[in-house]
Amino acid sequence: MSSTILKEADRVMTICNACRYCEGFCAVFPAMELRRTFSDEDLKYLANLCHNCRDCYYACQYAPPHTFALNVPRTMAELRLETYREYSWPHAMKSFFQNNGLLVALITALSVVTVSLLTLLFQGHDVVFGTHTGAGAFYRVIPYAAMVVPFMALAIFVLISLWKGFATQWRTVGGTPQELKHWPAHRQAIWDVLRLKYLDGGGYGCNYPDDRFSMIRRYLHHAVFYGFMLCLASTTVAFGYDHLLHRPAPYPFWSWPVLLGTLGGLALLAGTGGLLYLKRQMDRDPAAPETLDMDMVFTVLLFLTSLTGLLLLCLRATPLMGTLLIVHIGFVLGLFISMPYGKFVHGFYRYGALVKNAIEQARENN
Amino acid sequence: MRTGASPSVGSSEPIDVLVIGGGNAALCAAMTAREAGATVLVLEGAPREFRGGNSRHTRNLRYLHDSANAVLTGPYKEDEFWEDLLRVTGGKTNEDLARVTIRASNNVGAWMEQHGCKFQPSMRGTLHLSRTNAFFLGGGKALMNAYYLTAERLGVLIQYDADVRDLAIVDGHFVSATYETAGVARTVEARAVVVASGGFQANIDWLREYWGEAADNFIIRGTPFDKGRMLRVLLDNGAQSVGDPRQCHAVAIDARAPKFDGGIVTRLDCVSFGIVVNRDAVRFYDEGEDFWPKRYAIWGRLVAQQSDQIAYSIIDAKSIDLFMPSVFPPIEAQSIRELAEKLELDPDLLEKTVENFNAATRPGTFDAGELDDCVTEGLTPPKSHWARPLDSPPFYGYPLRPGITFTYLGVAVNERAQVILQDGTPAPNIFAAGEIMSGNILGQGYMAGFGMTIGTVFGRIAGKEAVHHVIDNLKGS
Known part of the structure; x- marks a missing residue:
């Protein structure tokens, strides 16, 4: 069943394929050139290969108000959203991508309220608003089991859900399990991800937030990506300290978990803050209005998670620690729950598309 | 001549260099004149979204170079360039102007890059041009975007939707131009004019003069704004024509x-x-x-x-x-x-x-x-x-x-891009660049990326010579 947006993507790619002026910008156009006609699966693959740098929109001689009214970045973004719905697991969760901004905000608010109420109910006013220092201070506010068990369960669910989504995409775009073991393609794709190769627009960056070329978005996205990775590393190390070395948090500033977390948190704060600022400035014409709230809520959530995390670090020896811990844990909870059902998934599907692209291009060049 | 701050449209002081047209040749002329210190106004007939004339449909430019570079795979020297031109035109070319074009195109890619152009290496479908032609990343509209940005940064004034109706030319001397924008007629005086407003291929009535009713069934591949009005005005004011009016690509x-x-x-x-x-x-x-x-x-x-x-x-x-x-x-x-x-x-x-x-x-x-x-x-x-x-x-x-891609009829020019009048003398302050004069060099045929070469070279010459004229004139007065 071909949706309206798939038909539009087919129309757009057919015109692009007869022009090809944009082939130097990114991977989408060279991938398009390997085809004469576009199946739904091809289009879904190309949509996730598109990094939304918008260079092709401003370079397009057929962009609105031309009769052909080509808007590649917008069309691709709309189709990407449709693939997020289609690939979601459990599939019933696909409607979560409608009104995503509102739903994620509600879930997050609910998470913060639930953590607050539970903590107040079970730990009491004095514990929450008291001062706690020394080993295990956090656990005195939120007990170990209450912190670790739900998050472990949730993490497992999130990983399964993301994997299921990824596998569905891989099948949908015609990838085989054998191809998924094509290690050189993974190497290439990882390298593309680590450099954000396709936000470089052929060497000059994105046309973002306006029609001028700039690397700013690529650098800010780097800050977000590497900031997130550092925070993930921090959490992993802390988990190891706690469970293998039996050294429960909080840790001193000059320790791996805190250093990694601080650096990651600052990078996330700067990256998401910068991206939100640019998004307010951006030219809306090449943007898909349908995805705006999803993009915004995810970025805001990352911003608030890192902000509360950093505040917690600064104020952990004061009576505010309990409140900040609750709010931070609430935001992290909201982030975790919405991970498979929000903007976060873009990284996985884009990675899948990059692997497929690496396989295709390697085959073509042999 | 004022340098530094840019003037505003409608100020009583005449503009130094008026550029009519908004494609590649026009912008090359405008940027060059502005960099030489002149006040420059560009009158582009199209709205901003469709700016850039037929240049927005182009993709590459052919230029002279002694050796391979980041985007070109090998040398392309004068003899080969000239022979290629001779072959496609069947000799219908003014050798002096053709050699000026070829020589002045030497490494022009560097100048283009300084003015915002971004090149890319040739890819799959265009490898046959990979040695001779440099491709614009994103094509001609991206090039035009870059040039407009640079022109604005330099302080070139740009008026979109400016439909130039007539030129006041007295004894072969340009005085002022009349244009309409948003239904309002305006007259702008300038010390020199560069006409870079393209051919007449979008003017079906004009095509009908040669093709009869068949012209009604022609499709115009490029901009609808190339109606040839400035070409007509120049010819009516005594400019010498070149190129067969019946011919079009x-x-x-x-x-x-x-x-x-x-x-x-x-x-x-x-x-x-x-x-x-x-x-x-x-x-x-x-x-x-x-x-x-x-x-x-x-x-x-x-x-x-x-x-x-x-x-x-x-x-x-x-x-x-x-x-x-x-x-x-x-x-x-x-x-x-x-x-x-x-x-x-x-x-x-x-x-x-x-x-x-x-x-x-x-x-x-x-x-x-x-x-x-x-x-x-x-x-x-x-x-x-x-x-x-x-x-x-x-x-x-x-x-x-x-x-129809383009027409060949144009105005004759000399090596300074000055328009030649019927009596053989050049009009002192009327310059032409781009498609409106490319018939001097490309009398017939077609060579990929060469229209852009002519536009770039003669745009720059026209911009430079227009400023020379303004300076000489101010010194003399």
């Missing part, structure tokens, strides 16, 4: 293309793989005479000569994947009869034409990359290469119409 494009601005995507590269019939379902020319790029430009004229200016390229399943995809899907049928019905041709006649053609084909070794030995025997007109019977359904048809 016309190719066969998909008849379903929009009337204007369809650009590159409406081209069809399938002609040499099948047969082409007219409205009477009759073949009229050797489809396989030579490689398609070499014969591309004669088919516009051929189709223009058929009744209703329409023809149909017909291929079968063997050939559908052999050429660049185009914007509109082919009309598809399981039999020639069915295809004829869908194309609204006489089914009996088309079947007969195809039968005759098929019967005349001789076994050979088909090779799309060679002038192969698949020929017809005893057929008029013959098909000299790639003649394979149309026998493998599905059959495909593409309707063809003449698509």
Whole structure:
């Protein structure tokens, strides 16, 4: 069943394929050139290969108000959203991508309220608003089991859900399990991800937030990506300290978990803050209005998670620690729950598309 | 002449250099004049969204270079450049101006990059030009965006939607221009003018003077704003003309293309793989005479000569994947009869034409990359290469119409880009650049990326010489 947006993507790619002026910008156009006609699966693959740098929109001689009214970045973004719905697991969760901004905000608010109420109910006013220092201070506010068990369960669910989504995409775009073991393609794709190769627009960056070329978005996205990775590393190390070395948090500033977390948190704060600022400035014409709230809520959530995390670090020896811990844990909870059902998934599907692209291009060049 | 701060439109002080037009040549002139210290106003006829004339449909520029660089794979020197030009024009070129163009294009890519142009290496479909032509990353509209940005940064004034109606020229001397914008008529005085407003190919009435009613069926591949008004005004004011007014670069494009601005995507590269019939379902020319790029430009004229200016390229399943995809899907049928019905041709006649053609084909070794030995025997007109019977359904048809790229008529200029008057003297402060004068150099034919070379070189010359004129004049007064 071909949706309206798939038909539009087919129309757009057919015109692009007869022009090809944009082939130097990114991977989408060279991938398009390997085809004469576009199946739904091809289009879904190309949509996730598109990094939304918008260079092709401003370079397009057929962009609105031309009769052909080509808007590649917008069309691709709309189709990407449709693939997020289609690939979601459990599939019933696909409607979560409608009104995503509102739903994620509600879930997050609910998470913060639930953590607050539970903590107040079970730990009491004095514990929450008291001062706690020394080993295990956090656990005195939120007990170990209450912190670790739900998050472990949730993490497992999130990983399964993301994997299921990824596998569905891989099948949908015609990838085989054998191809998924094509290690050189993974190497290439990882390298593309680590450099954000396709936000470089052929060497000059994105046309973002306006029609001028700039690397700013690529650098800010780097800050977000590497900031997130550092925070993930921090959490992993802390988990190891706690469970293998039996050294429960909080840790001193000059320790791996805190250093990694601080650096990651600052990078996330700067990256998401910068991206939100640019998004307010951006030219809306090449943007898909349908995805705006999803993009915004995810970025805001990352911003608030890192902000509360950093505040917690600064104020952990004061009576505010309990409140900040609750709010931070609430935001992290909201982030975790919405991970498979929000903007976060873009990284996985884009990675899948990059692997497929690496396989295709390697085959073509042999 | 004021330097530094840029003036505003409508100030009483005359502009130093007025540039009429908003494509590549116009902007090269404007940036050059502004960098030399002049106040510059650009009057672009199109709205901002469609700015850039036909340059927005271009993709590359041919320039002289002694050695390979980041985007060009090898040297391209004057002798070879000149011989290429001589071959495509069949000698219809002013050698002095042609050599000026070729020499001044030496490493012009560097100047373009300084002014915001971004190049990319040639990719899959364009490798045959990878040594001679530098490709703009994102194509001509991206180049125009970069130039407008640079021009604005330099302080060039730009007025969009400026429909220039007339020029006040006294004794071969430019005084002022009158233009309309948003329904308001304005007159702007300037010390010199650079006219870079293109040819007249979008002016159907003018084309009708030479082509009669056939012109109504022409499709204009580029901007609808090239009406040739400035060309007319200059000629009426005594400018010498160059180029055959009857001639235009016309190719066969998909008849379903929009009337204007369809650009590159409406081209069809399938002609040499099948047969082409007219409205009477009759073949009229050797489809396989030579490689398609070499014969591309004669088919516009051929189709223009058929009744209703329409023809149909017909291929079968063997050939559908052999050429660049185009914007509109082919009309598809399981039999020639069915295809004829869908194309609204006489089914009996088309079947007969195809039968005759098929019967005349001789076994050979088909090779799309060679002038192969698949020929017809005893057929008029013959098909000299790639003649394979149309026998493998599905059959495909593409309707063809003449698509006009540009016209050759222009104004004569000298090496300083000054417009030459009827008496042979140059107009002191009237300069021309781009398509409006390219007929001096490209008297006929076509060479990929060379229109942009002429526009860039003569735009820069016009900008520089216009400022020289202004300075000399101010010194003298």
